[in-house]
Amino acid sequence: xxxxxxxxxxxxxxxxxxxxxxxxxxxxxxxxxxxxxxxxxxxxxxxxxxxxxxxxxxxxxxxxxxxxxxxxxxxxxxxxxxxxxxxxxxxxxxxxxxxxxxxxxxxxxxxxxxxxxxxxxxxx
Numbered sequence: 001x002x003x004x005x006x007x008x009x010x011x012x013x014x015x016x017x018x019x020x021x022x023x024x025x026x027x028x029x030x031x032x033x034x035x036x037x038x039x040x041x042x043x044x045x046x047x048x049x050x051x052x053x054x055x056x057x058x059x060x061x062x063x064x065x066x067x068x069x070x071x072x073x074x075x076x077x078x079x080x081x082x083x084x085x086x087x088x089x090x091x092x093x094x095x096x097x098x099x100x101x102x103x104x105x106x107x108x109x110x111x112x113x114x115x116x117x118x119x120x121x122x123x124x
Contacts, residue, residue: 002026002113006095009118012085020080022095022115029108031099034071034078038091048093049080085122092117
Protein backbone atom coordinates (compact mmCIF):
# COMPACT_ATOMS: atom_id res chain seq x y z
CA UNK A 1 0.00 0.00 0.00
CA UNK A 2 3.06 2.20 0.24
CA UNK A 3 5.50 2.41 -2.62
CA UNK A 4 8.90 4.02 -2.80
CA UNK A 5 10.51 4.96 -6.08
CA UNK A 6 14.13 5.98 -6.55
CA UNK A 7 15.55 8.28 -9.19
CA UNK A 8 18.75 10.11 -9.98
CA UNK A 9 21.16 7.32 -10.73
CA UNK A 10 23.46 7.38 -13.71
CA UNK A 11 27.01 7.36 -15.00
CA UNK A 12 29.51 9.76 -13.47
CA UNK A 13 33.27 10.14 -13.51
CA UNK A 14 35.50 9.63 -10.50
CA UNK A 15 35.29 12.63 -8.22
CA UNK A 16 31.90 13.64 -9.52
CA UNK A 17 28.58 13.98 -7.73
CA UNK A 18 25.08 12.61 -8.01
CA UNK A 19 21.93 13.17 -6.02
CA UNK A 20 19.52 10.32 -5.56
CA UNK A 21 15.91 10.94 -4.67
CA UNK A 22 13.26 8.62 -3.32
CA UNK A 23 9.56 9.38 -3.02
CA UNK A 24 7.08 7.44 -0.94
CA UNK A 25 3.43 7.35 -1.93
CA UNK A 26 0.28 5.60 -0.85
CA UNK A 27 -1.45 5.19 2.48
CA UNK A 28 1.06 7.09 4.61
CA UNK A 29 0.27 8.48 8.03
CA UNK A 30 3.88 8.97 9.00
CA UNK A 31 7.35 7.96 7.91
CA UNK A 32 9.59 6.97 10.81
CA UNK A 33 12.83 6.27 9.02
CA UNK A 34 14.54 6.09 5.66
CA UNK A 35 17.55 4.09 4.64
CA UNK A 36 19.66 3.79 1.52
CA UNK A 37 21.54 0.61 0.86
CA UNK A 38 23.49 -0.64 -2.13
CA UNK A 39 24.57 -3.83 -3.74
CA UNK A 40 27.30 -4.36 -6.27
CA UNK A 41 27.65 -7.56 -8.32
CA UNK A 42 29.34 -10.26 -6.29
CA UNK A 43 29.29 -8.22 -3.10
CA UNK A 44 27.11 -8.20 -0.03
CA UNK A 45 24.41 -5.63 0.43
CA UNK A 46 25.71 -2.61 2.34
CA UNK A 47 23.70 -0.10 4.32
CA UNK A 48 24.89 3.30 3.17
CA UNK A 49 22.96 5.92 5.13
CA UNK A 50 19.85 6.33 7.20
CA UNK A 51 17.76 9.12 8.64
CA UNK A 52 14.96 9.15 11.21
CA UNK A 53 11.91 11.36 11.35
CA UNK A 54 13.60 13.56 13.95
CA UNK A 55 16.64 14.05 11.78
CA UNK A 56 19.13 11.64 13.26
CA UNK A 57 21.48 10.27 10.62
CA UNK A 58 23.93 7.44 10.31
CA UNK A 59 26.45 6.56 7.63
CA UNK A 60 28.60 3.67 6.61
CA UNK A 61 32.28 4.34 7.28
CA UNK A 62 32.96 4.00 3.58
CA UNK A 63 30.84 7.06 2.74
CA UNK A 64 31.28 9.31 5.76
CA UNK A 65 32.30 12.80 4.75
CA UNK A 66 31.24 12.22 1.14
CA UNK A 67 27.53 11.35 1.24
CA UNK A 68 24.76 13.35 2.86
CA UNK A 69 21.27 12.04 3.54
CA UNK A 70 18.38 14.43 4.02
CA UNK A 71 14.63 14.27 3.95
CA UNK A 72 11.66 16.47 3.19
CA UNK A 73 8.85 15.24 5.39
CA UNK A 74 6.26 17.41 3.66
CA UNK A 75 7.08 15.75 0.36
CA UNK A 76 7.63 12.22 1.70
CA UNK A 77 11.01 12.33 0.02
CA UNK A 78 14.54 11.42 0.96
CA UNK A 79 17.72 12.44 -0.82
CA UNK A 80 21.22 11.06 -0.94
CA UNK A 81 23.80 13.59 -2.06
CA UNK A 82 26.87 11.68 -3.18
CA UNK A 83 30.11 13.62 -3.61
CA UNK A 84 33.67 12.64 -4.42
CA UNK A 85 32.43 9.45 -5.98
CA UNK A 86 34.79 6.51 -6.32
CA UNK A 87 34.68 3.43 -8.56
CA UNK A 88 33.85 1.34 -5.49
CA UNK A 89 30.62 3.32 -5.09
CA UNK A 90 29.35 1.65 -8.25
CA UNK A 91 26.26 -0.34 -7.28
CA UNK A 92 22.51 -0.56 -7.44
CA UNK A 93 21.15 1.80 -4.80
CA UNK A 94 17.93 0.98 -3.01
CA UNK A 95 15.65 3.16 -0.93
CA UNK A 96 13.89 1.74 2.10
CA UNK A 97 11.26 3.39 4.25
CA UNK A 98 9.16 2.43 7.22
CA UNK A 99 6.35 4.14 8.96
CA UNK A 100 2.72 4.06 9.98
CA UNK A 101 -0.45 3.88 7.92
CA UNK A 102 -4.05 4.29 8.89
CA UNK A 103 -5.94 1.00 8.76
CA UNK A 104 -9.25 2.18 10.16
CA UNK A 105 -10.82 5.02 12.05
CA UNK A 106 -8.66 4.34 15.07
CA UNK A 107 -6.39 1.61 13.78
CA UNK A 108 -2.85 2.21 12.72
CA UNK A 109 -0.42 -0.30 11.28
CA UNK A 110 3.25 -0.23 10.54
CA UNK A 111 4.57 -0.61 7.03
CA UNK A 112 7.90 -0.95 5.31
CA UNK A 113 8.72 -0.63 1.65
CA UNK A 114 11.73 -1.02 -0.60
CA UNK A 115 12.24 0.44 -4.04
CA UNK A 116 13.38 -1.32 -7.16
CA UNK A 117 16.72 0.43 -7.21
CA UNK A 118 18.64 2.91 -9.29
CA UNK A 119 22.02 2.17 -10.82
CA UNK A 120 25.04 4.31 -10.03
CA UNK A 121 28.16 3.76 -12.11
CA UNK A 122 31.39 5.60 -11.39
CA UNK A 123 33.91 5.44 -14.21
CA UNK A 124 37.63 5.90 -13.76
